[in-house]
Amino acid sequence: MSISVKTRVRDAEATKLRILEAAKKEFSKNGLEGARVDAIALDAKANKRMLYHYFKSKDGLFRTxxxxxxxxxxxxxxxxxxxxxxxxxxxxxxxxxxxxxxxxxxxxxxxxxxxxxxxxxxxxxxxxxxxxxxxxxxxxxxxxxxxxxxxxxxxxxxxxxxxxxxxxxxxxxxxxxxxxxxxxxxxxxxxxxxxxxxxxxxxxxxxxxxxx
Known part of the structure; x- marks a missing residue:
């Protein structure tokens, strides 16, 4: 695996971890129904497109x-x-x-x-x-x-x-x-x-x- 590919993999894993941590806070504070994907993406310093790419949906993110x-x-x-x-x-x-x-x-x-x-x-x-x-x-x-x-x-x-x-x-x-x-x-x-x-x-x- 080349250095650039390794870097992309590390960056992807770091992004997913930030999303998961942000989602944990948002879901625990507001529940599944009250949680906002925009707030999760903002807190994770990611965009909604990446969130949906990794977890498919709000429910998929909650499940994870x-x-x-x-x-x-x-x-x-x-x-x-x-x-x-x-x-x-x-x-x-x-x-x-x-x-x-x-x-x-x-x-x-x-x-x-x-x-x-x-x-x-x-x-x-x-x-x-x-x-x-x-x-x-x-x-x-x-x-x-x-x-x-x-x-x-x-x-x-x-x-x-x-x-x-x-x-x-x-x-x-x-x-x-x-x-x-x-x-x-x-x-x-x-x-x-x-x-x-x-x-x-x-x-x-x-x-x-x-x-x-």
């Missing part, structure tokens, strides 16, 4: 952004050293990781909200997401099964159900922090409130899964 975000959390989960931790510590690590990931990546929550409003039309035919998600579930199930054999975890816990529950108790807190602050008359985002909540979430999951 969403798939990329799901792959990112799955990739980060693979870095957790769950298999080499004591049972309760492994469980705590998984719950805390999910909690901290949502804090550090608030766009993930709003993007998932938008996709649920679309009834998952953008990701339902993604073989990549299906593969990495099932791999993650199998990993958690293997962890559960190991600790069942060692008489630490309850034997009736399904890994998919556990993952849904962990995601739910962390996810709900952030998606409802504004209404919750009014209803329960407390600041959901203060350091003290966040620490109190993650402690509660960890204890809840451990009581659910552990025998003792």
């Amino acid at each position: 952004v969403l798939e990329r975000e799901y792959l990112n959390i799955r990739t980060e989960e693979t870095k957790l050293d769950l298999e080499n931790l004591p049972p309760r510590a492994a469980l705590e690590t998984l719950v805390r990781f999910t909690w901290e990931y949502y804090i550090k990546n608030p766009e993930f929550i709003t993007l998932v909200n938008s996709e649920n409003l679309c009834q998952a039309v953008h990701i339902k035919n993604s073989p990549t997401l299906r593969t990495v998600s099932q791999k993650f579930i199998r990993r958690i199930q293997a962890l559960l099964d190991r600790e069942v054999r060692e008489n630490v975890f309850r034997e009736d816990i399904d890994a998919a159900q556990l993952n849904i529950t962990i995601a739910s108790i962390n996810y709900y807190y952030f998606t409802n922090r504004f209404t919750g602050a009014v209803i329960f008359e407390r600041d959901f985002t203060s350091p003290e409130a966040l620490q109190e909540r993650i402690t509660f979430n960890i204890e809840t999951i451990c009581r659910l899964v552990c025998k003792n």
